Each structure stands twice: as C-alpha cells, then as structure tokens.
Amino acid sequence: MAGRKNKSPAAWLEGSIIASYGRRYLVEFPDATVLDCVTRGKRGALACGDRVSVAPSGPGQGVIEAAAPRTTLLYRSDAFRQKLIAANVTQSIIVVAAAPSFHEDLVNRCLVAAEHGGMAALIVLNKTDLPESAAALESLELYRRLGYRVLALSARRDVRPLVPLLRGQVTVLVGPSGMGKSTIINRLLPHAAARTDDVSRALNSGRHTTTHARLYHLDAASHIIDSPGMQEFGLHQLTIDEAAHAFVEFRPWLGRCRFRDCRHLSEPDCAIASACAENRISERRLASYRSLAQELAKGEKY
Ligand SMILES: Nc1nc2c(ncn2[C@@H]2O[C@H](COP(=O)(O)OP(=O)(O)O)[C@@H](O)[C@H]2O)c(=O)[nH]1
Ligand SMILES: [Mg+2]
Numbered sequence: 636m637a638g639r640k641n642k643s644p645a646a647w648l649e650g651s652i653i654a655s656y657g658r659r660y661l662v663e664f665p666d667a668t669v670l671d672c673v674t675r676g677k678r679g680a681l682a683c684g685d686r687v688s689v690a691p692s693g694p695g696q697g698v699i700e701a702a703a704p705r706t707t708l709l710y711r712s713d714a715f716r717q718k719l720i721a722a723n724v725t726q727s728i729i730v731v732a733a734a735p736s737f738h739e740d741l742v743n744r745c746l747v748a749a750e751h752g753g754m755a756a757l758i759v760l761n762k763t764d765l766p767e768s769a770a771a772l773e774s775l776e777l778y779r780r781l782g783y784r785v786l787a788l789s790a791r792r793d794v795r796p797l798v799p800l801l802r803g804q805v806t807v808l809v810g811p812s813g814m815g816k817s818t819i820i821n822r823l824l825p826h827a828a829a830r831t832d833d834v835s836r837a838l839n840s841g842r843h844t845t846t847h848a849r850l851y852h853l854d855a856a857s858h859i860i861d862s863p864g865m866q867e868f869g870l871h872q873l874t875i876d877e878a879a880h881a882f883v884e885f886r887p888w889l890g891r892c893r894f895r896d897c898r899h900l901s902e903p904d905c906a907i908a909s910a911c912a913e914n915r916i917s918e919r920r921l922a923s924y925r926s927l928a929q930e931l932a933k934g935e936k937y
C-alpha cells in the first residue's frame with residue numbers, strides 16, 4: 636500500500652504517458668511496467684507522450700505529481716476548451732484517403748497545428764488500392780509544391796514505404812476517422828491491435844472507433860501515437876498573426892502589406908492577396924486561411 640514514503644519526490648517514478656482516457660492516464664516506466672494514473676487536483680490536462688513523475692498509490696495505480704516541460708504540443712481548441720492530442724512528438728502525419736472523402740480545410744488545419752506546435756508535418760494518402768486515389772493524389776500535389784512530403788500507400792497492401800520516415804521519430808497520426816490510421820499502426824506492429832473498424836459500422840453507431848490516443852513502440856528510438864479521428868479542428872489557441880505564419884508559403888510576404896496589422900482578409904494593398912493574384916499562393920490555401928482567420932476574429936478579445 637502507499638506509505639508516507641511515496642509522497643516524497645524521492646519515491647516518484649519517471650515515466651511517459653502512453654494512453655489518455657479522459658482524466659486517467661496510463662504511464663509506462665523504463666522497465667516496461669504500466670500504472671493507471673490520475674492527476675492531483677486541478678492540474679492542466681496532459682497528453683499522450685507527456686513525461687511525468689508518478690507516486691505509486693496502490694497495486695497498478697499511481698498519482699501524477701509533476702510533468703516535465705514539453706518540446707512540442709499538438710492540440711486543438713474551440714471557444715470553450717482545449718483538446719490535447721500529443722506531446723513531445725517530432726512529427727505529425729496527416730492521414731487521408733480518397734474514400735471516405737476528406738475536407739482539404741481539415742488538412743490545412745492539421746498542418747497549421749503542426750507548424751504552430753513545433754513539429755514536422757507530412758501527409759500520407761492511404762488506400763491507393765481504391766480507384767479514386769489518383770484524383771486525391773493530384774489534389775495533394777499542392778502540398779508537395781509547398782515542401783511537405785506526400786506519401787501514397789495502401790496500408791492494406793504494404794506499409795513498408797512509411798517505415799524509413801518513422802525511424803528515430805516520435806510520430807502522431809492525425810486526420811478524420813475512417814482514413815486508416817489504426818490500420819497503418821496494426822500493419823506496422825501486428826501485435827499492437829490498435830482498434831480498427833468498418834467505416835460504415837463506425838458511422839452507423841455514430842461514434843469513432845479510436846476513442847483515445849495511444850502510444851506504441853516501433854523500436855527503442857521510434858514511437859507512434861494513434862489518435863481519435865476528428866471532423867473539426869478548432870484552432871482558437873492561435874492569434875490571426877500566428878495563423879498566417881503557419882501557412883508556410885505566406886511567410887515571405889508577411890510584413891509587406893500596406894497595413895501593419897493586415898489580416899489578409901479584404902484589406903487594400905495586401906501582399907498575400909497580391910501573391911495569390913500572381914499565382915504564387917494558391918487560392919485554395921488563401922480561402923482556407925481566410926475561413927480560419929474569420930473564425931479566429933470572432934473569438935478575439937478586444
Ligand atoms: N481499401 C482500403 N481500405 C483500408 C485501407 N486501410 C484501412 N482501410 C479500411 O478503412 C477503414 C477505417 O480504418 P481505420 O484504420 O479504423 O481508420 P482510422 O479511423 O483512421 O483509424 C477500415 O475498414 C479499414 O479496413 C487500405 O489501404 N485500403
Ligand atoms: Mg482509428
């Protein structure tokens with residue numbers, strides 16, 4: 636049983652969160668043991684990938700007493716609350732597929748969150764065994780031109796093209812549900828049994844199949860986090876200026892608008908709008924930025 640000794644930092648164990656279920660966390664320690672943990676009091680939310688100090692509190696259980704500073708954080712937020720997705724990851728892979736269809740706006744928001752969160756981002760088009768994939772790959776050409784890596788594969792047939800990109804990385808897979816994130820992890824690690832399901836079944840039951848984030852080990856230096864699918868990606872944590880910077884191709888033009896506080900919505904002499912008129916910035920990306928900026932403007936505090 637938990638003795639007084641466990642209350643002193645000397646008895647704390649250092650581990651990493653490998654799963655987060657609401658306000659409970661599974662924490663794994665270097666000897667591969669796992670404790671089911673809660674946080675104390677009103678501590679801010681934690682995420683899969685967070686490094687924490689745990690005081691064991693009973694058989695298989697512990698209390699998270701402290702969390703180490705994060706190198707990166709991927710999260711989304713609406714006007715009311717934040718939803719942490721993963722901490723300390725080095726890269727975010729946005730997984731999409733031609734079917735079911737996905738919204739380009741969501742891809743843009745995932746990229747913005749990765750840019751702002753301090754991690755690399757790449758895109759995987761899964762399900763290339765489906766005939767609709769050619770058109771989807773063509774539409775993703777836009778991102779390749781922006782400098783993002785775009786990899787097309789069929790998890791069902793072969794996930795090996797992805798393996799070299801995961802080596803030495805802590806990766807989080809994000810995107811709408813039904814794109815094949817859990818399938819990719821299952822194929823990488825057949826014993827992992829990340830939960831996958833038929834899209835139709837998931838849609839009929841009205842819930843996503845992956846209900847919480849979960850970290851898996853590919854090898855000692857490579858880890859991968861599966862995350863629940865999202866239909867929306869709120870970015871209320873960003874200022875409009877940060878949003879503009881997170882559209883990587885905007886960066887060379889920022890600071891060149893007539894107004895210093897230009898939001899690139901409909902202001903005169905906007906360098907971003909001019910760059911778009913000259914085909915140096917794509918209309919699709921500018922439209923996506925503007926819908927985000929308008930959303931952020933609504934929630935802005937004056
Ligand atoms: N045709 C095809 N279907 C796939 C492929 N990868 C996954 N799926 C299917 O897509 C559905 C959703 O997969 P899942 O991994 O649960 O997606 P998640 O919600 O992104 O985790 C399941 O029915 C999978 O069998 C693929 O490469 N080709
Ligand atoms: Mg899943």
Ligand SMILES: [Zn+2]
Pocket residue numbers: 892897898899900902904905906907908
């Ligand atoms: Zn502007």
